[in-house]
Amino acid sequence: MKQTIIVKNKIIRVDLGFIAILVLLGITSCFAIYNSFNLIKIGTGTSYLIKQIFWYGVGFFTMFILSKIDNKIIYEYMYDAYIFLMLCLLYLFISRITYNIIGFALPLASPINGAISWFQFPLIGSFQPSEFIKIVLIVLISQTIKDHQDQHENPTFKDDFLLMLQIAKLLLPPMILIFLQPDTGVCIIIAFCIMVLLICSGIRKVYVWILLGMIAGVIGLFLFLYFKHPETLISLISAYRFNRIEAWLDPESNIRGSSNQLYTALLSLGSAGLTGHGLQANIISIPEAHTDFIFAAFGQCFGLIGTTFILVVCLILDLYLCKIAYNTTNRLDRFIVIGVIGMLLYQQLQNLGMIVGLLPITGITLPLISYGGSSILSYFIAFSIVLNLSPISKRTIHINRPKLFKH
Numbered sequence: 001m002k003q004t005i006i007v008k009n010k011i012i013r014v015d016l017g018f019i020a021i022l023v024l025l026g027i028t029s030c031f032a033i034y035n036s037f038n039l040i041k042i043g044t045g046t047s048y049l050i051k052q053i054f055w056y057g058v059g060f061f062t063m064f065i066l067s068k069i070d071n072k073i074i075y076e077y078m079y080d081a082y083i084f085l086m087l088c089l090l091y092l093f094i095s096r097i098t099y100n101i102i103g104f105a106l107p108l109a110s111p112i113n114g115a116i117s118w119f120q121f122p123l124i125g126s127f128q129p130s131e132f133i134k135i136v137l138i139v140l141i142s143q144t145i146k147d148h149q150d151q152h153e154n155p156t157f158k159d160d161f162l163l164m165l166q167i168a169k170l171l172l173p174p175m176i177l178i179f180l181q182p183d184t185g186v187c188i189i190i191a192f193c194i195m196v197l198l199i200c201s202g203i204r205k206v207y208v209w210i211l212l213g214m215i216a217g218v219i220g221l222f223l224f225l226y227f228k229h230p231e232t233l234i235s236l237i238s239a240y241r242f243n244r245i246e247a248w249l250d251p252e253s254n255i256r257g258s259s260n261q262l263y264t265a266l267l268s269l270g271s272a273g274l275t276g277h278g279l280q281a282n283i284i285s286i287p288e289a290h291t292d293f294i295f296a297a298f299g300q301c302f303g304l305i306g307t308t309f310i311l312v313v314c315l316i317l318d319l320y321l322c323k324i325a326y327n328t329t330n331r332l333d334r335f336i337v338i339g340v341i342g343m344l345l346y347q348q349l350q351n352l353g354m355i356v357g358l359l360p361i362t363g364i365t366l367p368l369i370s371y372g373g374s375s376i377l378s379y380f381i382a383f384s385i386v387l388n389l390s391p392i393s394k395r396t397i398h399i400n401r402p403k404l405f406k407h
Helices: 018-037 045-066 071-076 078-102 129-151 156-181 184-200 206-226 230-237 239-249 259-273 294-327 331-355 371-390
Strands: 003-008 010-014 120-123 125-127 392-399
Touching: 003 184, 010 184, 010 239, 018 371, 045 230, 045 371, 071 371, 078 156, 120 129, 125 371, 129 156, 129 184, 129 294, 129 331, 129 371, 156 184, 156 206, 156 294, 184 206, 184 331, 230 239, 239 259, 294 331, 294 371, 294 392
Parallel strands: 003 392
Antiparallel strands: 003 010, 120 125
């Protein structure tokens, strides 16, 4: 909720609670990266920490600038942003094709960990278009749903079906390009967000059941092929993804190979106890300790108390966003906040679930805690929209209230 602050004769409206939560997340993130210094194998911990501080600064600055712009103006440029990001994804796709065929990647688009998902700029760092297109899709699809509801007060089956086609036209092109990078994790995040939006939009339940039935069918087919025809499954999803699934189902099968990340994460959390091994502990080596597995690295240092603290901080942000969505009366704004909540919540659950072995490893980071400039900036762009639509509280704060003198 926005508080009204009166400084002398100037009125400022800002959501101090939301900003305080983001500052707390930034401090937690930097402290977590600091404690992973001894676990980082590529690069130096200091450089990652400086970059994280830099990107948080850029994020807050971007949020401040965009919060001065009316959301309606921001929404008008979302389709232009969609086209730009689609061109970026297409460029990365072409780079992957050239790399696979002739062993040469296009400029600024070299492979990292087997995937071509980033533009690498000297001195500045990397730029991941898929992180930003998640926000753009949430806004565009929210607009599509809102326009559909305005045009059809009592939609028929045909009307709802046409809505699904409109959404598919926006959704499928970027998802296909992202999947081919390959980046399955981001595709799942986008699919989950859109499913949450559709469920909350009031669309006919039969379409929700159809979507859930399709998901159940895909899972059933996957399990059938996994146990009965693994060779066919490998040809469909690639050996890399198949090994990830095997590493999840049986983490002790290949401790030095595909199961290493999950096994060391479980070992780190299991051995840390209540209070952990202390600052910058390096008892158990953890791959990607500053990105995907930062939760395990923090748990190794501070045990159950430390991991509980991170869970509580993440939960505070989720609940605050839910509060904003509940108090928002504009349907478009509410849909966008719901989409942001869905994206944030799924990413949190997926990251924490894969670290403790409940879900397969997909390379999804813990949002706003893990290292990553594109992720931070994309979320702060979303938060600027949320900050604009945050309802105004009745509370007023006076600073330097002028004194009344008697004459």
